[in-house]
Amino acid sequence: MNGDERPEGPEEFADGLLEEELRQAAAVLDPVPAELVQAALDAFALHDLDARLAELTFDSLVDALPVRGVTDAPRMLTFRAGEVTVDVEVTEEGLIGQLMPPQSARIEVLGGPQTTHPVIADPLGRFTSDAPPTGPFALRVRTGAEVIVTEWLRA
Known part of the structure; x- marks a missing residue:
């Protein structure tokens, strides 16, 4: 274990549980619209790594x-x-x-x-x-x- 790693204690465990409960509540009460999920997936599919x-x-x-008299x-x-x-x-x-x-x-x-x-x-x-x-x-x-x-x- 290096200096940045800490064993997970009761507070970190409780925070993790709270975060998971909030994610589940958001998924039920305010779900991401299916169209938005599909748009995100399609946008990623357009990404060319070699481009x-x-x-x-x-x-x-x-x-x-601007040119005088030209409107469009x-x-x-x-x-x-x-x-x-x-x-x-x-x-x-x-x-x-x-x-x-x-x-x-x-x-x-x-x-x-x-x-x-x-x-x-x-x-x-x-x-x-x-x-x-x-x-x-x-x-x-x-x-x-x-x-x-x-x-x-x-x-």
Whole structure:
């Protein structure tokens, strides 16, 4: 036994019992909704351990200067992961984007649990999605060599 370990005494045992009773009471009186549990499980399933996280380097909502007279300009986003850059334009009709350097890839538009919209980037790295994101979304880019996941953003 090292200096950090203490034998469990009556107080620690009573605290453990109290904690367990409180957990059981909360499970009965205020259970976690099944939808929330499923959403948490689905979100964890979307997690790619080998994926590189693409950092948001430009967001037109934050970084661009407003243009006088333009009220509904598309949102422009740029993500970077190492040498790979993903440029995306978010419109009411969907997404338009390009990978740099140009390359073919499979791109999944993630919109939450069990909602993915796969699109294919052509050899020039261009891609489009006819499904506009309606809430939080991210992109999962699968090139031949790696998987890149963008940060989650609100549409």
